[in-house]
Amino acid sequence: MVKEISGGVCAPKGFKANGVHCGIRKNKIKKDLALIVAEKRCAVACVYTTNLVKGAPILVTQKNVADGYAQAVIVNSGNANTCNADGVEIAKGMCALVEQYTGIAAGDVVVASTGVIGQKLSLQPIADGMTELCAGLGENSTAAAEAIMTTDTVKKEISFSFPLGGKECRIGAICKGVGMICPNMATMLMFVTTDAAISPDMLKRALRADVKESLNMLSVDRDTSTNDTLCIMASGLAGNEEITYPNADYKAFCKALRAVTTAMCRCLARDGEGATKLLECKVSGAKSKKDARLAAKSVINSNLLKAAMFGQDANWGRVLCALGYSGAKLDVTKIGVAFRSKAGGVTVCENGMGVEFSEEVAKKVLSEQEIVIDVQLNDGRYGATAWGCDLTYDYVKINGDYRT
């Protein structure tokens, strides 16, 4: 019933967006300022990085959404506004600019920044760009998605429609983030809009539950960013009966939300810095949900396995190794491992021991761009999926000299 549609964050009723180049980034082809505005105040829920070093915009956003409502999102790329003495002042200044140019109260603005840490962010280019940014507000989800990109190679937006209490609702999102990705309660930056009617409390509950299975199971490089922010705004304009307790509609809403967040996880992992392959580790048969998550994430995080996948080398010992130090409770003698892709599958380990397999077939399986690492723990009934990417020369290149 969840159906992909076009429109990104503008697909749900009541949202407009735009993105422009205002001059924070030197490269004039790259947009660096995005704005999403809602027709009316929306129920809002956010999750942020667990990093103790938090970007100044997060501190300001936390205050602004404390009452459960927000009406706009302003985001810049090219500078994270983090570890700067005047960071909070600048972030507040961005909210004030939104009020000045749109009439939406500064206290109803979600603000976010992404880019280099520890370099001063000037308000001037943002102020200079506001006229153009606001003039272009409309069905421009794509421009907004482009404006929040840093080392991303593709823009990331998606939208779905789904029925809720007899009404058709829509949910859409844009996001960015390809390095410093190991979200813990949130990813780099992701903004979700929906026209479903749902109370702030239920929206918060849905988001918290969702990230455990979606964004917190994603890792590009094990580096939890300082600026991770995931924000969802619900306008309620779809006309469904407001969700105020965990009923069937709540479940339907969560399912749609999950469709958005897992699709975005796959986008983010596939576009991981330098990545040539999307890796998906599916763990089944774990003793508990926690064990399943620990196991899946440990495999996805192994530099050695990531490099082997880049080299299309079925070095399954590295999967076993990563499972062994994952912290998950497991019985090594029960573990089965297979690699799968569009080109087929190959079982490489059973009962914790290697099995004969064709290196030729394995090479073919691993030559694809999407690889599933199938781990059967055969020790329980819980499962989890984690997403990541391979480790390549280009990851090193991109991060060897990011600031210049």
Add this chain to the structure above:
Amino acid sequence: MVKEISGGVCAPKGFKANGVHCGIRKNKIKKDLALIVAEKRCAVACVYTTNLVKGAPILVTQKNVADGYAQAVIVNSGNANTCNADGVEIAKGMCALVEQYTGIAAGDVVVASTGVIGQKLSLQPIADGMTELCAGLGENSTAAAEAIMTTDTVKKEISFSFPLGGKECRIGAICKGVGMICPNMATMLMFVTTDAAISPDMLKRALRADVKESLNMLSVDRDTSTNDTLCIMASGLAGNEEITYPNADYKAFCKALRAVTTAMCRCLARDGEGATKLLECKVSGAKSKKDARLAAKSVINSNLLKAAMFGQDANWGRVLCALGYSGAKLDVTKIGVAFRSKAGGVTVCENGMGVEFSEEVAKKVLSEQEIVIDVQLNDGRYGATAWGCDLTYDYVKINGDYRT
């Protein structure tokens, strides 16, 4: 008083060693079988990997050293003898071969293997190599050090002399390991000999205390190996009064042991797979020892910082980021960061905020092969040091196709 001397594991009285090529590895230039034998049974202490997937040799060694004594070490490279159905049988076979060729009881043999996981290890080449291996037993620590190398580019051996209760004692070591390095109670493979007289209990105590500050603070790639083994044998032939309780001699012994293990940590990190730089993160001013260790290790483990160091880019925001997600209790607004090397030093962050610095000077500092990342938490009196290396194209290359 601890003085570097030559001789490696043969520097202490009562030890002979050798290393040969027996045919486990295809490349005939590479030695692949090492043996260390002691004149008499030695007090022994070992620490092993915490990985739940454990190499078969570890299971056999644990049994053999359970009584606190051992007299020989046999090690092969080229195959980890891990995740093989007949692994324990093969490891026992290696001990039996030592008994057959040297007369040392199989139950007094420490056995270790290193190389690819999940490929069958045949006893045949080892049996074939025993005659040559034993015939050459002597002051051949270097040959043994060479025979345990895998992707190591340099052999790793060291020895020191130190006074103990009026007697001159010696301690020496060989070790290997440049990838799958994030020891947890042990590193890949390290064998230490000493002629100091010390009881098995005190030797175990000294080793357990030592690794917390030495090998457990080393990380090349965050991948805790399945075969980590650190073994120390004490022959007692130096003639000092046996250490049986934690007296001044015990402290002097621990100091000498620390000299060996930290020197080896630096060797291992410097030769990390693909590494061009040794990174040393020195944390001071932490609230507790645990916080200091967590902070130092988190910095050393950050792929993003490792890549920045490779690129000689003073991207200190990545240091702050890694500290923030380290799990250490810290006050972000008190943190100071400086980079130091032979070429000088540069302070890049104070009170959690960036400070003006010369990019030119920073580049010069970071162009050296040994970089100290100096982190002052200014929040307590505890410190810790962690060792690691940069992340380079060659790490990816080496691990993209390790098995072939």
